[in-house]
Amino acid sequence: xxxxxxxxxxxxxxxxTSDQTLRALKPLRCIVKLGGAAITCKDELESINEENLxxxxxxxxxxxxxCKSSSPAKNLGMDWSRRLGNPPVSTIDEFRxxxxxxxxxxxxxxxxxxSFGHFQASRSGVHKGGLNLPLVKAxxxxxxxxxxxxxxxxxxxxxxxxxxxxxxxxxxCGWSTCQKNIASADASQIIKALKAGxxxxxxxxxxxxxxxxxxxxxxxxxxxxxxxLLMPEYVVFLTDVLGVYDRPPTDPNAMLLREIEVAEDGSxxxxxxxxxxxxxxxxxxxxxxxTTGGMETKxxxxxxxxxxxxxxxxxxxxxDHSLRTLKGEIHSSPDDWLGTVxxxxxxxxxx
Amino acid sequence: xxxxxxxxxxxxxxxxTSDQTLRALKPLRCIVKLGGAAITCKDELESINEENLxxxxxxxxxxxxxCKSSSPAKNLGMDWSRRLGNPPVSTIDEFRxxxxxxxxxxxxxxxxxxSFGHFQASRSGVHKGGLNLPLVKAxxxxxxxxxxxxxxxxxxxxxxxxxxxxxxxxxxCGWSTCQKNIASADASQIIKALKAGxxxxxxxxxxxxxxxxxxxxxxxxxxxxxxxLLMPEYVVFLTDVLGVYDRPPTDPNAMLLREIEVAEDGSxxxxxxxxxxxxxxxxxxxxxxxTTGGMETKxxxxxxxxxxxxxxxxxxxxxDHSLRTLKGEIHSSPDDWLGTVxxxxxxxxxx
Numbered sequence: 158x159x160x161x162x163x164x165x166x167x168x169x170x171x172x173x174t175s176d177q178t179l180r181a182l183k184p185l186r187c188i189v190k191l192g193g194a195a196i197t198c199k200d201e202l203e204s205i206n207e208e209n210l211x212x213x214x215x216x217x218x219x220x221x222x223x224c225k226s227s228s229p230a231k232n233l234g235m236d237w238s239r240r241l242g243n244p245p246v247s248t249i250d251e252f253r254x255x256x257x258x259x260x261x262x263x264x265x266x267x268x269x270x271x272s273f274g275h276f277q278a279s280r281s282g283v284h285k286g287g288l289n290l291p292l293v294k295a296x297x298x299x300x301x302x303x304x305x306x307x308x309x310x311x312x313x314x315x316x317x318x319x320x321x322x323x324x325x326x327x328x329x330c331g332w333s334t335c336q337k338n339i340a341s342a343d344a345s346q347i348i349k350a351l352k353a354g355x356x357x358x359x360x361x362x363x364x365x366x367x368x369x370x371x372x373x374x375x376x377x378x379x380x381x382x383x384x385x386l387l388m389p390e391y392v393v394f395l396t397d398v399l400g401v402y403d404r405p406p407t408d409p410n411a412m413l414l415r416e417i418e419v420a421e422d423g424s425x426x427x428x429x430x431x432x433x434x435x436x437x438x439x440x441x442x443x444x445x446x447x448t449t450g451g452m453e454t455k456x457x458x459x460x461x462x463x464x465x466x467x468x469x470x471x472x473x474x475x476x477d478h479s480l481r482t483l484k485g486e487i488h489s490s491p492d493d494w495l496g497t498v499x500x501x502x503x504x505x506x507x508x
Numbered sequence: 509x510x511x512x513x514x515x516x517x518x519x520x521x522x523x524x525t526s527d528q529t530l531r532a533l534k535p536l537r538c539i540v541k542l543g544g545a546a547i548t549c550k551d552e553l554e555s556i557n558e559e560n561l562x563x564x565x566x567x568x569x570x571x572x573x574x575c576k577s578s579s580p581a582k583n584l585g586m587d588w589s590r591r592l593g594n595p596p597v598s599t600i601d602e603f604r605x606x607x608x609x610x611x612x613x614x615x616x617x618x619x620x621x622x623s624f625g626h627f628q629a630s631r632s633g634v635h636k637g638g639l640n641l642p643l644v645k646a647x648x649x650x651x652x653x654x655x656x657x658x659x660x661x662x663x664x665x666x667x668x669x670x671x672x673x674x675x676x677x678x679x680x681c682g683w684s685t686c687q688k689n690i691a692s693a694d695a696s697q698i699i700k701a702l703k704a705g706x707x708x709x710x711x712x713x714x715x716x717x718x719x720x721x722x723x724x725x726x727x728x729x730x731x732x733x734x735x736x737l738l739m740p741e742y743v744v745f746l747t748d749v750l751g752v753y754d755r756p757p758t759d760p761n762a763m764l765l766r767e768i769e770v771a772e773d774g775s776x777x778x779x780x781x782x783x784x785x786x787x788x789x790x791x792x793x794x795x796x797x798x799t800t801g802g803m804e805t806k807x808x809x810x811x812x813x814x815x816x817x818x819x820x821x822x823x824x825x826x827x828d829h830s831l832r833t834l835k836g837e838i839h840s841s842p843d844d845w846l847g848t849v850x851x852x853x854x855x856x857x858x859x
Contacts, residue, residue: 239554
């Protein structure tokens with residue numbers, strides 16, 4: 158694998174993504190992870206955190222609105238469902254009179270599962286494979302029903318904010334794994350959707366695995382893969398805490414790690430705050446029902462993205478900190494900004 | 509295009525479906541179209557015909573249950589959603605004790621949109637293309653939200669009957685058109701899902717078009733494409749009337765056409781009942797809000813499938829006629845069976 162930071166990985170598992178398609182794409186601005194913990198109520202089966210979801214969608218809309226825009230235009234929703242009342246005839250007429258959407262929406266959004274899918278996956282052992290077992294096959298079906306229903310709600314939430322969102326399921330577009338690592342992940346449809354001006358909305362999914370029949374592909378792994386392929390300007394993880402702490406954030410002594418640097422060999426160290434001997438001191442909490450690895454996966458995936466030269470921001474959804482981050486306004490870690498920046502040491506030292 | 513009936517079409521637009529994958533697949537038993545008119549209330553926006561959907565799902569389950577099975581086993585559902593009440597712990601335990609699913613489920617199901625998607629598509633003109641227009645882009649998003657929400661409900665309905673269903677959106681798996689004809693339609697994920705023992709559930713969808721940016725790809729066109737590629741034993745269209753009539757079925761003098769034969773050149777004639785000079789006398793009704801062509805598309809797509817040597821049955825969903833058809837029990841058109849059989853003349857004359 159090509160490891161040189163700042164350049165797309167030379168060997169991609171996306172077999173049918175033609176270089177031509179990739180070159181024709183304008184630079185991707187941002188990949189955003191909507192953490193399952195931020196958009197769902199984690200302790201209640203299949204329950205969306207409506208307030209957080211609304212706030213995240215509104216902030217994404219603000220981040221996509223070009224600065225040059227005059228006072229915010231009336232928000233025209235793109236979810237014309239019965240559930241929202243009568244057909245929006247007036248909205249349709251207003252769209253008819255609009256010349257352009259005027260959005261800088263070159264984003265990809267990937268969401269986790271939170272309280273959707275985890276129960277189904279962990280009770281059936283989908284992540285361990287074995288589709289010959291009726292329980293695993295049923296769990297695969299039940300997991301996909303749950304995560305795709307969450308995906309639909311997120312697409313709807315974004316569409317109501319006027320963001321032209323299209324749901325794309327990794328399983329449906331043929332992504333597969335080999336012993337839980339990505340084996341095939343054709344991004345050509347994602348690239349075509351971006352080129353056509355849509356915002357692709359992906360999600361952690363149950364997928365086929367070449368060796369163990371099936372597994373769970375987490376949103377974090379999807380983000381790393383897409384970041385390697387598309388080299389976005391920055392990556393944002395929105396979660397339910399302010400960032401990465403030196404111990405579980407429920408601990409009153411927990412300290413927010415503001416800046417983490419990743420070396421060429423993938424090792425990482427905390428540069429702010431200045432904690433002597435702090436490396437490796439970050440405790441890792443994995444919820445028992447989290448089949449995709451929790452914080453451990455998140456930091457290691459973020460470090461692998463940072464190693465490519467793409468800065469990763471982890472911050473709390475629905476705050477002023479997340480809004481500034483999504484807008485691309487955070488470059489170092491200013492004192493009035495709360496979150497964790499994970500960046501390549503090469504980039505830090507060249508400043 | 510290879511026209512010889514009974515053999516897969518030589519030139520397939522599914523560029524990346526390897527022959528190897530195709531050969532490894534056991535013969536496909538049936539492709540079923542769930543007509544939008546049969547599973548939704550066509551005159552009420554986004555309203556499912558719950559009774560019909562339940563009945564269709566139960567009949568599909570019966571059709572997939574091997575004849576050798578003893579008295580019907582307890583039906584273990586695969587939708588473990590909160591909406592259905594408490595997590596089905598007992599169901600999970602029963603799955604754990606099950607050795608095999610014992611289903612002959614080598615089926616593909618494709619559904620139409622009915623009252624989902626049509627309103628959004630026709631009001632915005634998605635079928636006419638032009639994604640630079642905000643109205644069309646918004647309509648594309650709104651259409652996909654509507655049709656994917658119907659897809660999710662159908663996957664759920666089938667999963668509740670114990671059918672291992674997986675939703676696969678044509679847009680998400682990269683299907684596209686060129687001036688409304690299929691340009692690219694990679695079926696490899698559909699084939700992999702079948703091989704893994706799942707029943708793929710596709711749907712009419714908004715897709716990208718090479719010449720006019722976007723259009724609507726109808727379920728009927730999807731079925732023809734999959735039939736050419738996978739050569740199922742038979743194809744069943746379930747609709748809200750008994751079959752094809754010689755005039756609109758609301759006309760009290762309308763006569764059900766029982767058998768239609770398709771010649772090598774694609775022309776077709778009615779062989780039962782014996783109506784002299786009947787060819788071409790079939791009136792065609794297209795509902796004003798139907799952006800994908802209604803009955804005209806259906807007959808012409810069915811004729812193209814029949815020309816390949818695959819018999820097509822059009823019958824009313826939720827009847828004894830549809831159950832017998834899904835089970836594969838109808839070979840000619842017996843007097844106690846109501847529906848329309850469309851077959852290749854070559855097959856009829858060789859009997």
